[in-house]
Amino acid sequence: MPELLIASRPPYARRPRTIWPPHRFTIHPTRGHTTLDLQDQATLNFFSSAAARPPGTWCPTADALVSADEDRVWVFGEPQGLRTEHSSVATGYGTWGADWEWAADEVGISIEVPQTAAQEEYADATLERLAWLCRHLQATLGFVVPAVRVRGWSQLRSAPILSGYIGHEDTMNGMKSGKSDPGARFPWERFLQMVTPEQPDHPTVADATTLYQFVRADERNRANPGATAVDFTPGVTVSVVRRNGRRILTMEMPD
Numbered sequence: 001m002p003e004l005l006i007a008s009r010p011p012y013a014r015r016p017r018t019i020w021p022p023h024r025f026t027i028h029p030t031r032g033h034t035t036l037d038l039q040d041q042a043t044l045n046f047f048s049s050a051a052a053r054p055p056g057t058w059c060p061t062a063d064a065l066v067s068a069d070e071d072r073v074w075v076f077g078e079p080q081g082l083r084t085e086h087s088s089v090a091t092g093y094g095t096w097g098a099d100w101e102w103a104a105d106e107v108g109i110s111i112e113v114p115q116t117a118a119q120e121e122y123a124d125a126t127l128e129r130l131a132w133l134c135r136h137l138q139a140t141l142g143f144v145v146p147a148v149r150v151r152g153w154s155q156l157r158s159a160p161i162l163s164g165y166i167g168h169e170d171t172m173n174g175m176k177s178g179k180s181d182p183g184a185r186f187p188w189e190r191f192l193q194m195v196t197p198e199q200p201d202h203p204t205v206a207d208a209t210t211l212y213q214f215v216r217a218d219e220r221n222r223a224n225p226g227a228t229a230v231d232f233t234p235g236v237t238v239s240v241v242r243r244n245g246r247r248i249l250t251m252e253m254p255d
């Protein structure tokens with residue numbers, strides 16, 4: 001079983017989640033300019049050095065990262081924190097922006113997977129760690145992502161949010177920016193088998209029911225800003241803030 005480590009996530013690299021549970025995992029390759037065994041460290045350095053870049057430039061972090069050479073995975077912030085925040089811009093908007101589109105990060109959990117170049121095969125051990133991480137997060141945070149690939153997504157708020165596993169390249173944001181991410185070498189079929197609930201070691205989801213109740217309330221409040229949040233999960237503190245004229249829900253989960 002991989003070791004799960006916590007990596008720091010600076011405030012500028014995170015945003016409050018408005019949708020829980022996540023509908024999907026978004027897969028990204030690291031493609032840092034270094035060797036495969038150093039992809040994890042290079043990615044950690046890149047994410048934590050965003051403050052040194054000029055204001056207004058891209059300040060990414062993903063939500064999680066997998067190692068190629070050690071039996072390790074990292075979560076940015078901490079695993080429970082994924083309930084209340086997501087990475088700021090691992091996968092942003094498509095063509096139209098926030099009024100019309102979901103940012104891909106808002107509805108999912110983004111994971112960086114080590115790969116040095118688009119033509120490099122993903123190592124079996126890397127894929128197993130990635131699959132373990134996806135299953136572990138679902139079990140410990142209480143949500144279920146179906147083991148299917150989402151092959152294309154408009155990101156439009158008016159369209160349904162399809163659930164499953166998606167490559168950055170298959171989001172409107174990835175199509176707009178010409179991504180090959182995770183690219184042709186990612187073995188989707190084999191990977192999806194690794195994350196099917198039929199796997200004998202698939203963890204159980206204890207509290208998914210309560211959390212689904214939470215997201216239903218959240219979606220109704222989006223549709224009807226005047227609604228109260230009376231049937232949010234007991235113990236959850238919900239606040240509404242206004243930012244750039246938009247109404248944003250933030251939440252705190254009980255320990």
Ligand SMILES: [Zn+2]
Nearest residue numbers: 028029168181
């Ligand atoms: Zn990407």
